[in-house]
Amino acid sequence: MPKDSVIGAPVKRVEDVRLTSGKGRYTDDFNVAGQHYAHFVRSPHAHAKINGIDKTAALAAPGVVAVYDGNELVGDGIGNLFCGWGITSKDGEAMKMGAWSALATSHARYVGDAVCVVIADTKANAKNAAELVDVDYEELPTVATMEAATAAGAPQIHPEAPGNLIYDWEIGDLGATDAAIASAAKVVEIDLTNNRLVPNPMEPRAALAQYDEAEDHLTLHTTSQNPHVARLVMSAFFQIAPEHKLRVIAPDVGGGFGSKIYIYPEETVCVWAARKARVPVKWTADRSEAFITDAHGRDHITTAKMAFDADNNITGFKVNTKANFGAYMSLFSSAVPTYLYATLLSGQYKIPNIYCDVQAVYTNTVPVDAYRGAGRPEACYLIERMMEKAAGELGVDPADLRAQNFITEFPYQTPVIMAYDTGDFHTTLNAAKDAADVSGFAARKAASEAKGKKRGLGYSCYIEACGIAPSAAVGSLGAGVGLWESAEVRVNPVGTIEVLTGSHSHGQGHATTFAQVVADRFGIPMDTVKIVHGDTDKVQFGMGTYGSRSGAVGISAIHKALDKVEAKAKKIAAHLLEASEADIVIEDGAAKVQGTDKQLLWHEIGLAAYVAHNLPEGLEPGLKESAFYDPTNFTFPAGCYIAEVEVDPETGVIDIQNFIAADDFGRVINPLIVGGQVHGGLAQGIGQAMLEQAVYDEDGQPITASYMDYCMPRADDLPMFKVSTHETLCPGNPLGIKGCGEAGAIGSPPALVNAVLDALSDMGVKHIDMPMTPTRVWAAING
Amino acid sequence: MSSVSMVVNGKSVSAEVEGRTLLVEYLREKIGLTGTHVGCDTSQCGACVVHVNGESVKACSVLAAACEGAEVTTIEGMANADGSLGTLQQAFQDNHGLQCGFCTPGMIMSAADLLQKNANPSETEIREWLEGNICRCTGYHNIVKSIQAAAAAG
Numbered sequence: 001m002p003k004d005s006v007i008g009a010p011v012k013r014v015e016d017v018r019l020t021s022g023k024g025r026y027t028d029d030f031n032v033a034g035q036h037y038a039h040f041v042r043s044p045h046a047h048a049k050i051n052g053i054d055k056t057a058a059l060a061a062p063g064v065v066a067v068y069d070g071n072e073l074v075g076d077g078i079g080n081l082f083c084g085w086g087i088t089s090k091d092g093e094a095m096k097m098g099a100w101s102a103l104a105t106s107h108a109r110y111v112g113d114a115v116c117v118v119i120a121d122t123k124a125n126a127k128n129a130a131e132l133v134d135v136d137y138e139e140l141p142t143v144a145t146m147e148a149a150t151a152a153g154a155p156q157i158h159p160e161a162p163g164n165l166i167y168d169w170e171i172g173d174l175g176a177t178d179a180a181i182a183s184a185a186k187v188v189e190i191d192l193t194n195n196r197l198v199p200n201p202m203e204p205r206a207a208l209a210q211y212d213e214a215e216d217h218l219t220l221h222t223t224s225q226n227p228h229v230a231r232l233v234m235s236a237f238f239q240i241a242p243e244h245k246l247r248v249i250a251p252d253v254g255g256g257f258g259s260k261i262y263i264y265p266e267e268t269v270c271v272w273a274a275r276k277a278r279v280p281v282k283w284t285a286d287r288s289e290a291f292i293t294d295a296h297g298r299d300h301i302t303t304a305k306m307a308f309d310a311d312n313n314i315t316g317f318k319v320n321t322k323a324n325f326g327a328y329m330s331l332f333s334s335a336v337p338t339y340l341y342a343t344l345l346s347g348q349y350k351i352p353n354i355y356c357d358v359q360a361v362y363t364n365t366v367p368v369d370a371y372r373g374a375g376r377p378e379a380c381y382l383i384e385r386m387m388e389k390a391a392g393e394l395g396v397d398p399a400d401l402r403a404q405n406f407i408t409e410f411p412y413q414t415p416v417i418m419a420y421d422t423g424d425f426h427t428t429l430n431a432a433k434d435a436a437d438v439s440g441f442a443a444r445k446a447a448s449e450a451k452g453k454k455r456g457l458g459y460s461c462y463i464e465a466c467g468i469a470p471s472a473a474v475g476s477l478g479a480g481v482g483l484w485e486s487a488e489v490r491v492n493p494v495g496t497i498e499v500l501t502g503s504h505s506h507g508q509g510h511a512t513t514f515a516q517v518v519a520d521r522f523g524i525p526m527d528t529v530k531i532v533h534g535d536t537d538k539v540q541f542g543m544g545t546y547g548s549r550s551g552a553v554g555i556s557a558i559h560k561a562l563d564k565v566e567a568k569a570k571k572i573a574a575h576l577l578e579a580s581e582a583d584i585v586i587e588d589g590a591a592k593v594q595g596t597d598k599q600l601l602w603h604e605i606g607l608a609a610y611v612a613h614n615l616p617e618g619l620e621p622g623l624k625e626s627a628f629y630d631p632t633n634f635t636f637p638a639g640c641y642i643a644e645v646e647v648d649p650e651t652g653v654i655d656i657q658n659f660i661a662a663d664d665f666g667r668v669i670n671p672l673i674v675g676g677q678v679h680g681g682l683a684q685g686i687g688q689a690m691l692e693q694a695v696y697d698e699d700g701q702p703i704t705a706s707y708m709d710y711c712m713p714r715a716d717d718l719p720m721f722k723v724s725t726h727e728t729l730c731p732g733n734p735l736g737i738k739g740c741g742e743a744g745a746i747g748s749p750p751a752l753v754n755a756v757l758d759a760l761s762d763m764g765v766k767h768i769d770m771p772m773t774p775t776r777v778w779a780a781i782n783g
Numbered sequence: 784m785s786s787v788s789m790v791v792n793g794k795s796v797s798a799e800v801e802g803r804t805l806l807v808e809y810l811r812e813k814i815g816l817t818g819t820h821v822g823c824d825t826s827q828c829g830a831c832v833v834h835v836n837g838e839s840v841k842a843c844s845v846l847a848a849a850c851e852g853a854e855v856t857t858i859e860g861m862a863n864a865d866g867s868l869g870t871l872q873q874a875f876q877d878n879h880g881l882q883c884g885f886c887t888p889g890m891i892m893s894a895a896d897l898l899q900k901n902a903n904p905s906e907t908e909i910r911e912w913l914e915g916n917i918c919r920c921t922g923y924h925n926i927v928k929s930i931q932a933a934a935a936a937g
Contacts, residue, residue: 016876019884020868020891022818022858029817124801202822202830202885202919254820254885255919287823507883507920672879676925680882683922707827707917715913715923720906744922 007520007735010672013512014526015505024252027206027221028284035208036065038270038283039126041116041133042292043108046144046364046700047155048137050106050115057132058118063125066277067133068269069116070103078102078272079238081265083329084480087167087338090357095167098158098362100328102238102265102272108137109157109327110364111702112292114265119277144700146301146322146361157327157362166325166360167334171342171416177355180316184307188390194378195770196299196324196694197687198710199371201506203254204285205294207267209274217245218275222267224250224534225260225504226544229481231536233263233331240271243536250534253506257684258370259294260506261546262331266293291705296694297371299324300337300378306386307353312394314349314405319356319382327362330369334360339417339477340375340465340547346414347383348425348461348638349405354415364700370546372684372745376464384460384750388757389766398754399438402461403429417477418465420636424664424728429461432640432662435722441644444657454647455657456759459640462747466739467552467635467732484630485549486541487557489518489565491623493610495603496528499561502542503554504534508677508741510550513669517555517735521562523588524602540626548637548739551669556733557629564625572608572623573600575616635730635738639663641682643751647759652778654690654756661723661747666730666738674740678723681744687713688745689752693771711771789853791816792860800847806840807831809847810857818858818888822917829916832889832896833857839896841915858888861895871895871933880929882920890916894930903934 018024055067081100088094104115116133120126141155148154149164157164181187208221218241224230227248235243253260266283274281285293300321307316323337342356373380391398406425413419441457448455468474471482488500497518503510515529532538545554566586573591574581583594592599600608605623608614612621644658661678668674691711695703704710729736749770756772757765765780787804788797791814798813810816810833819842822830831842834856861869868876871891881887890913897904897912904912909930910923918926 012876013879013881015884016881017868019881019887020858020872020875021862022816022888024818024884026817026820026885028821029811031812124803200919202828202883202917203820204822252884254822255883257919284821286821287825287828509882676879676882676921679922679924680920681922684919706825707823708825712827712917712919713922714917715910715927716907718910718923720927721922721924 007516007669009516009670011512011516011526011670013509014515015509015511026203026252026254027208027223030208030221032208032210032280034280035282036119036121036279037123037126038273038281039118039130040114040266041118041130041135043104043111043113043115043137045108045137045139046111046142047140048108049140050104050108051136051138053116054134058129061125061129061132063121064118064129065279066119066273067116068103068273068276070101070105073103073272074101074105076272076276077239081263081328082237083334084331085335086478087169087334089167090170095334096161097329098160102268110366111700112366113327117269117273119273119279119281142364142700144364144696144698146324146363149361149363157364161362164362166329166362168357168359169338170357172355173353173415174355177316177318177353180353181305181307181318184315185310186308186394188306188386188393190304190386190389192302192382192385193769194298194300194302194381195688197297197371197692198291198694199257199259199294199297200712201255201257201259204287204290205260205264205266206284207270208280208282209270210280211275211278213278218271219247219249220267220271221249221251223253223260224248225256225506225546227504227534228502228536228542229544230263234268234271238268240268247537250504256506257372258297258374258546261544262295262369264293288706291710292366292702295330295369296326296366297368298378299368302382304382304386306390308390308394312396312401312404314351316353317345317351319345321356321358323358323360324363324365324368325360326365326367328367330367333367333369336370336375341379343417344376344379344463344465345383345416348407348463350407352415365696372681373742374547376742377746377749380460380462380746381750384462385753388458388754398459399429399433402459418634421633421731422728423636423638424726425461425638427726428638428640428662428664431724431726432642432660435660435662435724436642436644436658448646454649454759456647456755456757457642457644458751458754458758459642460747460751460754461640462743463636463638464743464746465634466548466637467631468547468549469634470632471630481543482630483543484628485543485553485557486626486628487561488540488626489558489561489624491565491606493607495606498530498532499558500532500539501554501558502539502544503550504545508545508550509673513673514555514558516669517558518562521566522586522602548741551737552635552730552733552739553629553631555735555737557627559734560627560629561625564627565623568623568625569605571616571619572605576600576608576614631732633732635666635732637663637665637738637740637743639743639747641747641751643755645752645755645759647756647777649763649781652774652781654772654777656719659719659721661721661744662726663740663743664726664728664738665740666727667736668725668727671725674725675723677740678744679721681742682721682748683713683718684745685748686718686752689749689770690772691717787847787851789850789855791855792857802848804847805843806845806847806850807842810842816857816859820885820888822885827917828886829889829893830886832892832916834892834896839893858891861891870936874929874933874936878925878929878932880921880925886916886918890918890926894933898934
């Protein structure tokens with residue numbers, strides 16, 4: 001067997017030869033004959049009534065073939081965009097979703113809301129003509145914040161949602177939690193804001209839509225994390241074309257982080273317009289457009305109480321969260337502050353009583369949806385800030401308080417739906433403490449003090465839920481789809497293998513890790529395995545990649561299909577080698593009869609299967625199997641992060657001295673790639689903690705709509721990271737995989753905030769909201 | 784429209800362009816070299832970095848017409864003569880210095896200019912040099928390692 005390609009080996013990525021050579025093919029790299037360009041006319045107002053649209057001048061402009069508005073879109077029967085996860089409020093009412101047309105009809109509800117699309121022969125002509133579209137806006141009062149949106153008499157954004165309230169949802173036992181708080185020896189209270197972020201994958205969203213009149217068939221190249229879901233939504237819900245008349249291709253995609261899950265207005269309009277105008281339509285967002293159209297992330301305001309008994313055991317946790325949804329309900333938005341957030345509020349701790357209620361609020365801002373971590377970063381931030389604050393108020397070491405309350409026996413049923421299957425929280429805490437040299441911290445702090453700097457150390461012990469998710473379970477919680485994954489393994493007559501997967505890679509390296517799993521199974525060279533994804537005409541169906549599900553769910557589907565291939569290959573080999581099937585093992589690229597020197601090479605099995613001259617009686621020719629894998633539970637990656645910082649009290653500048661990540665992701669297929677996933681997650685979490693925030697003014701104008709204004713983490717903002725993994729295998733899937741894609745972004749913000757507050761603890765600083773910019777830190781120090 | 788000619792990756796090229804055409808548009812849309820990417824519209828992200836007469840420039844911030852007669856190198860021109868990956872490209876693969884790959888061409892072109900100016904940069908010098916190149920995937924950790932490895936390989 002080629003030992004360099006087995007599961008667990010740090011195999012170099014096969015896709016990198018292409019991607020480092022400029023041979024990647026991203027959506028904007030595709031061009032077709034007759035291609036035209038779409039440019040969107042967007043509302044400059046956060047809230048306005050559209051009294052009329054005069055397209056005359058634009059239609060007469062050079063190169064323009066069409067200018068379409070929302071009434072034409074609706075007139076063609078194109079359905080509204082929607083949120084696909086139903087949430088029921090405390091009072092039993094269904095969530096209140098306002099109508100969202102891909103092009104606004106009567107009202108614009110945020111700055112950037114698409115009102116018209118111009119289709120022209122060049123980008124410049126489309127852009128110039130868009131300037132000539134005369135939209136008669138009647139400005140309306142705006143609610144840019146949740147506070148303004150929920151105030152008495154606030155302007156209404158959608159008639160369907162009185163008071164701008166989408167739902168008021170709850171989970172847990174209110175009475176028992178209140179009783180725990182009432183009888184507590186100590187109650188710790190905290191108020192937090194989880195700052196609004198812009199995902200910012202480096203490739204902006206793009207679409208190239210083509211209509212084949214002869215076949216009455218549409219093809220869309222687009223920047224999607226889940227092309228089959230895009231096709232499903234566009235067919236079944238938007239009624240653009242039935243699924244067999246619509247092909248969605250997501251080629252190389254330059255990052256997603258959640259923002260490319262959703263089915264947006266622009267891609268939808270391009271497909272519709274390509275058929276209507278009878279020209280191929282291309283649209284590529286510029287970055288400023290991405291800032292005002294890509295779904296934002298986070299944006300919670302939370303207040304919470306945690307109860308402790310006299311021995312510092314947690315007895316109750318009560319949480320209220322207000323979640324900003326922006327102006328429309330994006331595809332998965334409703335699930336983020338509910339089933340992806342409140343179900344994780346037990347953290348790594350035994351908490352017998354938990355109650356959380358969540359109010360989801362419309363505002364005149366860009367829609368908010370899942371962004372790397374999606375609900376779990378908000379839960380982790382709350383719990384881990386709370387634990388650190390509690391340790392301070394109880395006068396105990398923050399690591400000891402955590403360790404004392406750790407869940408140590410599994411499976412563990414939390415009071416908030418999730419049942420943790422396995423974990424070892426002491427191991428990751430201790431590994432992180434060792435790597436951070438916690439025992440040497442006092443000396444380092446003294447050295448910092450000697451040069452006028454403040455040094456602090458902060459912990460974060462996170463748990464999250466990946467591998468979304470058992471279809472029946474999420475269905476019972478309101479999901480509109482099942483969250484299984486599919487795979488097809490095609491062994492060719494020469495023994496090479498194509499694996500068709502419903503997962504989608506937009507940086508995760510599936511072409512490498514998935515091929516490792518296949519090569520490992522049969523002991524064949526990795527370069528004989530090809531991973532095919534991202535094309536609805538090639539892959540039968542798939543749910544795509546998000547929520548760190550591709551390992552736990554996508555690879556499990558491949559594993560299941562490989563089981564079937566292996567079983568059939570053994571039947572063929574046993575027949576040809578005149579041996580018992582039970583005596584056949586497939587390893588090192590051959591089927592061997594155990595205890596003999598008889599064998600059939602892998603390609604000989606493939607050839608025999610297709611030549612079919614001599615197969616066991618009743619066995620079909622060919623060697624191709626498919627599988628659908630539906631998980632039995634979420635998976636629960638967990639770990640401990642430690643940040644050590646030095647703060648300059650004169651300037652408020654934070655210098656990250658050390659950042660440790662000790663993670664339990666279950667089985668690691670490729671440590672090189674897992675390490676990279678952690679690094680990237682940490683950078684986004686550190687970005688949230690120190691640099692990033694989407695800001696609106698009180699009129700709903702975005703203040704941070706370019707890289708000039710929104711502070712992205714740069715190379716000189718970040719340190720080298722010290723990462724390690726500690727495997728406890730997930731019992732719920734065949735390879736024991738938990739998932740690694742989001743942990744870094746989930747676990748890191750509280751570690752950093754805790755470290756900064758630790759550094760400034762003797763200066764009377766008890767609270768700083770993210771992002772901890774020098775201005776904020778300086779202001780906190782100086783009152 | 785006017786004709787603009789330059790030498791790109793050693794080959795003479797020429798195309799009719801409007802005066803406002805940017806170098807990155809010229810390369811991507813006229814010459815068909817799509818390895819150079821556009822990630823922003825404020826000259827911040829560096830996905831479009833190429834070399835013009837040996838110096839790294841952001842191709843979104845220079846007019847094609849201003850490059851008349853220039854020697855331009857893009858990511859497509861960074862491989863070895865035999866087609867194998869060049870030193871920096873190989874170092875990025877060896878050290879998992881890329882994930883989605885969208886910023887990678889700009890990163891490599893920028894790093895190449897750093898290494899021709901400073902053959903053995905410190906970690907701090909690498910990080911400061913990359914201030915104009917944004918990556919959202921890697922946290923820069925493995926990009927720094929890749930550039931260090933390329934420097935060590937000479």
